[in-house]
Amino acid sequence: MPYLPMPPPVPYVESYGFWEGCKRHELIIQRCKDCGTYRHPPIPVCPVCQSWNQHWHKVSGRGTVEAFTIVTRALFPGMLVPYNVVRVELEEQKGLLILGNLIDCHPDEISIDIPVEVTFEDVSPETTMFYFRKAA
């Protein structure tokens, strides 16, 4: 069951690889082959050195909550509230941020700097979502 009753993400050119990684239950982040900088969401050139050479790099999936919100009022008809949105800083690089949801967690348990780790859920044959869990 997906955490939110939302349409699944639609992969598009730069992001195909990312969602394929999710199907393998791997969190992969685009990384510049020349300067090693990670970037997310994926984009064609490196924002630091403008190189076109990049590859997908499997990351640990561990990070900390950098920001969060608890949405308590439905922003769209039919949305179930409350739900959380978290912004996670992945441990591989300072400022490497990824948006997601924290699952199996009460809103009161969420605060900035708590450690989290990635988890995956096959919500359909076509789509695997990634989520975060509080790290042990």
Add this chain to the structure above:
Amino acid sequence: MATMRDKYAIVGIGHTDYSLSSGRSELDLALEAIMAAIEDAGLGFNDIDGIVGDYPNRVDPMTIATALGMRNFGFFIETDFGGGGVPGGLLHAIAGIEAGRATSVVCYKSLNGSSKLTLPGFAFAVEPHEHGFTRPFGLLAPVAYAALSARRHMHQYGTTSRQFGAIAVACRKHANRNPNAIMYGEPMTIGDHQNSKMIADPLRLFDCYVEADGAAACVVASAERAKNLKQQPVYIMATAQACGPYLSRGTKDPTIEENETSYLAQQLFSMSGLVPSDLDVLQIYDDFTPFVLMAIEDLGFCSKGEGGPFVESGTIEWPDGKLPLNTSGGNLSEGCIEGFNHIVEAVKQLRGASTAQVKDAEIAMVCGANGVATSGLILRR
């Protein structure tokens, strides 16, 4: 770089009533605001030879030109980024005149933001590079992005919800002097703000703008041309656009200290030759209270992290504050006309015609929405 400081002026302004349900098309509203601005300038329709609209357009410039029988066009443009683009539209108007393609340019904004009565099939463009990394996780409206930024600021600097509320209370106070404000006649205390419904923690209902139906417009011309027109000109000392280092919409690169608002401030102050203490009145885009607080810091009115104490100090409240903010009520309480209401109010202040008139107001700033790209103006009488 050749300076255009004071070479251009706003020579006319116009706007409709702002309401929760206009019952009119956005074209209808735009025409009223534009015709009022042209009349205010003492110009005729055929004097207008340039138009600045917005993108994506609810009311495209060609429809305006056709409706008003305008024949002398040399310049038209649509400025992107909604509230971030609005002040930058005046930069575009100036560019058209500098290029010798126009002499009198109308800029406008029109929307049925409350009633949603709009062109069938109208849609904002999909966020660039979004690629499914925001909406599937429930970031479905800007309030959610604002909430993330607000929470981060509270964590880094100890900013509180009550401090966000001080901004809401000030704007409501000013709206209560403005009969055209949607929230006219509805006072708000800090207690009311704190009791208002939570939308996306930490943001409450009263941290968010009031959706509105309405339109506003202005006419830009050279200072030379302005001398012969109807109103005392309001001179444009500086206008600029700026872009922030955003990883995706709503997520600024945290390894870079500056953002679009600080880049904007550098440009506006360098073009005008002014410093923050020269400003008499501020109109800062207020879709959400935390963004106003952060803009006050990034524009240089106080240091980073000091925005909370600054807005609680009384400084932003008319009539006793040194730097009154959003003196017609802003998007928060006058109604969201995507910041064009801020331009109109800045001009009124400098003409001595505001409903919360700052004594001897000489210099006003308009700062656009943040979040990806922004723009701004410094105006003087």
